[in-house]
Each structure stands twice: as structure tokens, then as C-alpha cells.
Amino acid sequence: MTSRRAFLGKAAALGGIAVAPGLFLFEPARAKGVTSKVRWGMLVDTTRCDEGCDACVAACNRENGLSGRTGPDDSQWIRKLELKEEATGRTLSLPVMCQHCAEPPCVDVCPTGASFKRADGIVLVDRHICIGCRYCMMACPYKARSFVHYPLHDQKPDVPRSQGCVEACTLCVQRVDRGEQPACVEACGATGRQALFFGDLNDPQSEISRRMRAAGAKQIRADLQLDTGVRYQGI
Amino acid sequence: MAAIAMREIEGRSRGWWGLFALGGALLLGMLLAWHAMETRGHVITGMTNQVVWGLPHVFAVFLILAASGVLNVASAASAFGKGFYKPLAPLSSWLAIVLLAGGLAVLGLDLGRSDRLIVAMTHFNFKSIFAWNMFLYSGYFAVVALYLWTQLDRTAGRHSTLAGRVAFVWRLVLTTGTGSIFGFLIAREAYSSALLAPMFIVLSIVYGMAIYLLVLIATCAGSGRELGRGVVERIGRLLGWFVLTGLYFVAVFHLTNLYLAKQIGVERFLLVDGGVYSWLFWVGQVLLGSVVPLLLLWLPATRGGRGITTLAAALIVLGGLAQMYVTIVGAQAWPLDLFPGYEMRSSFYDGVIHPYAPSLPEAALALGGVAIALLGALLGVKFLRLLPANLSDESLQPGEGAH
Numbered sequence: 076m077t078s079r080r081a082f083l084g085k086a087a088a089l090g091g092i093a094v095a096p097g098l099f100l101f102e103p104a105r106a107k108g109v110t111s112k113v114r115w116g117m118l119v120d121t122t123r124c125d126e127g128c129d130a131c132v133a134a135c136n137r138e139n140g141l142s143g144r145t146g147p148d149d150s151q152w153i154r155k156l157e158l159k160e161e162a163t164g165r166t167l168s169l170p171v172m173c174q175h176c177a178e179p180p181c182v183d184v185c186p187t188g189a190s191f192k193r194a195d196g197i198v199l200v201d202r203h204i205c206i207g208c209r210y211c212m213m214a215c216p217y218k219a220r221s222f223v224h225y226p227l228h229d230q231k232p233d234v235p236r237s238q239g240c241v242e243a244c245t246l247c248v249q250r251v252d253r254g255e256q257p258a259c260v261e262a263c264g265a266t267g268r269q270a271l272f273f274g275d276l277n278d279p280q281s282e283i284s285r286r287m288r289a290a291g292a293k294q295i296r297a298d299l300q301l302d303t304g305v306r307y308q309g310i
Numbered sequence: 311m312a313a314i315a316m317r318e319i320e321g322r323s324r325g326w327w328g329l330f331a332l333g334g335a336l337l338l339g340m341l342l343a344w345h346a347m348e349t350r351g352h353v354i355t356g357m358t359n360q361v362v363w364g365l366p367h368v369f370a371v372f373l374i375l376a377a378s379g380v381l382n383v384a385s386a387a388s389a390f391g392k393g394f395y396k397p398l399a400p401l402s403s404w405l406a407i408v409l410l411a412g413g414l415a416v417l418g419l420d421l422g423r424s425d426r427l428i429v430a431m432t433h434f435n436f437k438s439i440f441a442w443n444m445f446l447y448s449g450y451f452a453v454v455a456l457y458l459w460t461q462l463d464r465t466a467g468r469h470s471t472l473a474g475r476v477a478f479v480w481r482l483v484l485t486t487g488t489g490s491i492f493g494f495l496i497a498r499e500a501y502s503s504a505l506l507a508p509m510f511i512v513l514s515i516v517y518g519m520a521i522y523l524l525v526l527i528a529t530c531a532g533s534g535r536e537l538g539r540g541v542v543e544r545i546g547r548l549l550g551w552f553v554l555t556g557l558y559f560v561a562v563f564h565l566t567n568l569y570l571a572k573q574i575g576v577e578r579f580l581l582v583d584g585g586v587y588s589w590l591f592w593v594g595q596v597l598l599g600s601v602v603p604l605l606l607l608w609l610p611a612t613r614g615g616r617g618i619t620t621l622a623a624a625l626i627v628l629g630g631l632a633q634m635y636v637t638i639v640g641a642q643a644w645p646l647d648l649f650p651g652y653e654m655r656s657s658f659y660d661g662v663i664h665p666y667a668p669s670l671p672e673a674a675l676a677l678g679g680v681a682i683a684l685l686g687a688l689l690g691v692k693f694l695r696l697l698p699a700n701l702s703d704e705s706l707q708p709g710e711g712a713h
Contacts, residue, residue: 132657145657145658147358147359147360147659147664148352148353148358148359149359150359151359151657151658154656154657154658154660155656155657156648156649156654156655156656156660157654157655157656158649158652158653158654159652159653160651160652161651161652161653162651167652171648171656171660180495180496180497182435182437183437183438184437184438184439184440184494184495185435185438185440186430186434186435186438186440186441186444187429187430187433187434187435187441188433188434188435189433204426204429204433205422205423205426206421206422206423206424206426206427206429206430207421207422207423207424207426208421208422208430208440209362209363209422210438210440210491212359212362213362213363213495213497213498213642214494214495214496214497215497216496216497216646216648217646217648218360218646218648218658218660220359221359222352222359222362222422223351223422224351224352224353224358224359225350225351225352225353226350226351237423238351238422239351239352239421239422239423240422240423241422295648295649296648299496299497310649
């Protein structure tokens with residue numbers, strides 16, 4: 076009896092040692108250098124966004140190692156939406172991606188806490204604890220999330236993805252943490268159109284805040300009061 | 311009433327072994343499908359980034375609802391004091407356990423990372439109704455198992471009323487949780503209603519009691535045990551009331567949605583223009599799944615007959631699956647409206663009806679849940695004393711205490 080108890084004790088300890096790194100080691104990395112003094116956001120000036128231009132989409136795919144395929148099973152972190160107002164016939168073109176809500180429904184519904192919001196407002200999926208239930212995809216009002224339907228090869232080292240997990244726009248968190256801008260914003264600027272602006276919504280002196288103050292900006296589905304981090308002008 | 315002897319069945323008939331083999335084959339199919347989905351990914355299913363929950367979820371939610379509702383037979387005895395149902399309670403409790411096991415197995419094996427089930431049991435976000443459900447479901451196993459023990463063990467029997475009441479409250483909360491999985495989804499126009507929770511409670515009783523009747527009649531027929539017409543009629547009559555109540559809730563749910571201008575589009579889609587979804591609603595759920603069985607269960611010429619009641623219960627089960635299909639898949643087929651008043655198009659299928667066609671692997675996964683429940687039921691009636699040795703009208707007295 077004693078030996079069995081001892082064996083069980085050792086087995087439990089070994090199990091704990093085996094599991095602990097996976098459970099705890101990534102935690103500090105998640106919080107490193109991130110502060111709630113900053114709230115990262117993006118402004119889309121739809122008056123400068125051209126129908127047919129998909130520089131932002133191509134840049135996102137390149138940066139994050141997405142295939143660029145657009146089948147029903149493929150991941151699309153950002154897509155161009157072409158709109159036509161039914162009453163007037165007015166047309167609009169704009170990119171839609173994760174809106175990085177301050178009150179994100181995906182974070183609320185995620186059973187394991189894999190969907191989380193960083194202190195600086197970026198909404199992410201922790202690939203270590205996402206179980207692939209897709210409840211967040213049911214909950215997102217922006218259809219911003221994709222599920223990885225097939226095995227992945229040749230991934231980018233700083234953008235880990237996983238078959239069977241859910242993923243979405245990270246605001247290029249790997250670039251933001253290096254002090255750079257998201258790939259879509261940079262690519263849009265390179266076309267000369269400059270329809271996308273990235274910056275700190277909490278800083279009244281940031282360019283994004285000044286532009287929003289001057290011309291106003293709206294949220295998609297503002298009625299849901301999710302306080303999105305991505306705002307639009309001209310809608 | 312004299313003490314009623316409870317007895318297991320012999321479980322050696324050709325019918326028992328035939329069903330056991332069927333269950334085993336379906337279970338094997340489930341495991342093969344799961345392995346294929348694990349290795350090749352969900353790309354081999356019909357589920358996509360547009361319709362993210364499909365046939366496995368239709369079956370899983372149906373089985374979980376039935377698991378809650380099937381206990382209604384036991385609740386009628388312990389929570390509502392109807393003595394007639396007391397000897398019928400152990401089978402209902404056992405079925406609650408095996409149906410829940412079947413439903414949860416489907417949900418668990420459909421996960422993109424089903425190898426991480428342990429993560430789901432060690433990391434909890436208590437704002438998520440899914441996380442709450444994990445406690446409600448595992449707790450339900452424990453509560454019903456204890457309740458069953460009080461029914462089967464003579465010394466524990468004095469606690470059976472208390473255990474029955476706890477189980478009764480537990481299943482109401484559990485089904486509220488299941489309904490709220492959808493009710494809390496503000497993004498989807500077809501959901502976002504507090505009415506989903508009470509509606510699911512009623513529907514759970516409908517599905518559960520129909521399955522109870524199917525198992526009861528099949529067990530008695532297969533084991534040569536006498537089953538009184540009055541017994542079948544009484545359970546069927548009660549089931550009829552719940553079918554009617556279910557229809558009422560469905561009508562109120564859709565009528566309230568139709569009152570809201572922004573919901574009219576999705577309601578029109580589900581009820582009129584939705585093709586397979588509208589057909590499944592009117593013909594599957596309403597006509598064959600509710601109206602026809604209600605008539606069969608209530609009309610003096612048909613009520614109480616074993617064959618007719620089996621038909622009625624089977625129709626209710628099929629209607630229930632149709633209803634879950636419309637509720638779960640139909641709601642996702644309707645596109646999210648990001649910009650009301652605008653036509654939308656994009657490479658991500660915005661603004662268009664999303665097609666969905668289940669593939670063989672996901673159908674096998676879904677049927678595996680049924681197989682688990684079937685195998686559990688077969689083993690239960692063979693090894694546990696779940697049913698009275700004699701279910702004749704003389705023995706069970708269905709006329710006593712009837713409303």
C-alpha cells in the first residue's frame with residue numbers, strides 16, 4: 076500500500092514537472108513591456124481607399140505567412156469590403172479586420188481564456204490554450220476570425236500559427252513590439268494613398284488622435300457598444 | 311400499490327446483439343472520422359470559416375438537450391410526486407447519463423485541438439457560458455449518478471426525493487446554460503434572445519421523453535416483457551403536452567423576432583426563402599416533428615399503441631434534429647450584417663448566403679454520439695435493474711394519480 080502511494084506521489088510530481096513549463100513559461104512573455112497607458116488603434120480613411128487596391132491584404136499575408144488563398148476554408152485576417160448603399164447607390168471600399176474591441180465578445184465567450192486582450196488593447200489568441208471550439212467565431216460581429224482547417228508548413232518564426240486553432244489580425248503585434256507599424260499600414264502608405272493610420276488612441280497628441288478629433292471617426296456596428304480600436308472615416 | 315420488482319433484461323437476443331453491433335460499428339466510424347480530422351484537419355468536413363459549427367454540433371446539442379429532458383420521467387416521480395413514474399425513473403436517469411456522454415463526446419472530438427481537452431478542464435474563463443457548462447455537465451453526471459443510486463439501492467432510497475429535486479433544479483440550470491450558448495451571441499441576428507433558454511428547456515423535455523419512449527418500447531419488445539397500453543398512453547399523453555408547449559415557444563420566438571425590423575431579413579430567410587432550412591422548419595420540425603406526432607399521441611384511435619407511439623417518438627426525434635439544424639446551421643448561413651443598408655461583397659463571402667454540406671467524416675462523428683448513447687442504453691438494461699419486471703397496466707396502474 077505504501078509503495079503504491081509513493082508511486083502515485085512520484086507519478087503526480089513527474090506529471091507536474093512535465094506540464095508546468097507549458098502552463099507557466101509563456102505567461103511572463105505575454106505581459107512583457109505592455110502597458111495599459113497605451114491603447115493601440117487604427118484609423119481607416121475610406122475616402123482614400125480605392126476599390127480594387129488590396130495592398131493591405133497582400134502585405135498582411137506576406138508578413139504573417141498566410142497563403143493568400145480565398146477558399147471557404149482559408150484564413151483571411153484582413154479583407155477588402157466593397158459596399159454599395161441600397162438607397163443612394165453610393166459606393167465605398169474599405170478593409171475589415173479584427174476591430175480590437177475594448178469589450179471583445181470573443182474574449183467573453185472563450186471557455187479557456189485563450190482569447191485575451193493585452194493591456195495595450197490588442198486582442199490576441201493564445202495558441203497554447205486555444206482548444207479550437209470556434210465559439211469566438213460565433214460571437215464575433217465582424218467575422219474577423221479564421222480557423223486553421225489544414226496542416227501548416229513553412230511558418231514565419233515570429234508569427235506562430237496552429238492547425239485546429241483560431242486566429243485573427245494581431246495588429247502585427249510582433250512589429251508593434253519592435254516599435255514598427257502594422258504591415259498593412261506601411262503597405263498602404265507605400266502606395267501613396269495613406270488610407271490607414273496606426274497609433275496610440277490614449278495619446279491626444281498622436282496623429283491618429285488628431286485626425287479623429289478633426290474629422291470624427293465611426294465604429295462598425297457602433298450599436299453594439301464594443302468600443303472598437305479600429306475606427307473609420309467616411310462611412 | 312404493491313412493491314414492484316425491478317429486473318435487468320437477459321440481453322442475449324438477436325435484436326440486442328444486432329443493436330450492439332450497430333452501435334459498435336458507428337463508434338468505430340466515429341473514431342476513424344476523429345483520427346482523419348485530427349491528421350488532415352477540418353478541411354475534410356463541410357464546416358468552413360463561414361459555417362463554423364455544423365452537423366456534429368447539431369447532434370451534440372440535441373443529445374445534451376435530450377439528456378436533460380429524459381430525466382423528466384424521474385422528475386415526475388420525485389419532484390412532482392407522481393407515483394406511477396417511480397418504477398420508470400431508473401431507466402430515465404441512466405439514459406440521462408449515456409445521452410450526455412454521447413453529446414459531450416461529439417463536442418470534445420470535434421474540437422480543433424481535441425488533444426487539449428485537459429486544457430479545457432484546467433483553464434477557465436468564468437465569463438464564458440461554455441466554461442460554466444463544463445461544470446454544469448460534469449456536475450450533472452454526478453448528481454444523476456447519485457440520484458440513480460438512491461433509486462437502485464434500498465438503503466439509499468430514503469434520499470431519492472431529495473436527490474430527485476436537486477437533479478430537477480440542476481437540469482433546468484444546465485439547459486438554461488445550453489440555450490444561453492446561443493442566446494448570448496449578440497452578433498448573430500437569429501439568436502440574441504433570452505427566449506432561447508426557456509425554449510430549450512421545453513424542447514429538451516420533448517426530445518428526452520421521445521427517446522425514453524423509444525427505448526422503453528424497444529426494450530420491452532426485444533425482451534418479451536409485457537408493456538401495458540395504458541402505460542404507453544399515459545407517457546405519450548404527457549409528451550404531447552410538451553410538444554404543444556414547444557410549438558408555442560417556437561411560435562413566440564419567431565413572432566417576437568418578426569416584430570423587430572432588423573430581424574425580419576433573417577426570419578424571412580429561415581421561414582420562407584431559406585430553401586433547405588425553410589423546408590426543415592415547416593415540414594421537418596413543425597409538421598412531421600410536432601403536429602403529426604401530437605395527433606398520433608392524442609387521438610383516441612391511435613394513442614397508446616406501441617407501433618404508433620414508436621412512430622410518433624421517432625418523428626419527434628427527427629423533427630428535433632431538423633430543429634437543431636435550422637437553429638445552428640441556418641443561423642450561420644445567414645451572413646452577418648456589418649453595414650445595415652448596404653450591399654456587401656468581399657473575398658471572405660460577406661453579404662452572401664453561406665452554403666453548407668456535411669461530409670461523411672463529420673456525419674460519422676455526429677452519429678458516434680448516438681452510438682455511445684445506444685451502447686450505454688444496451689449495457690444499462692442488460693446489467694442494471696432499470697425497469698420493472700412487469701410493465702402491464704395491472705402492475706403499474708397508469709390510471710392512478712393521472713391528471
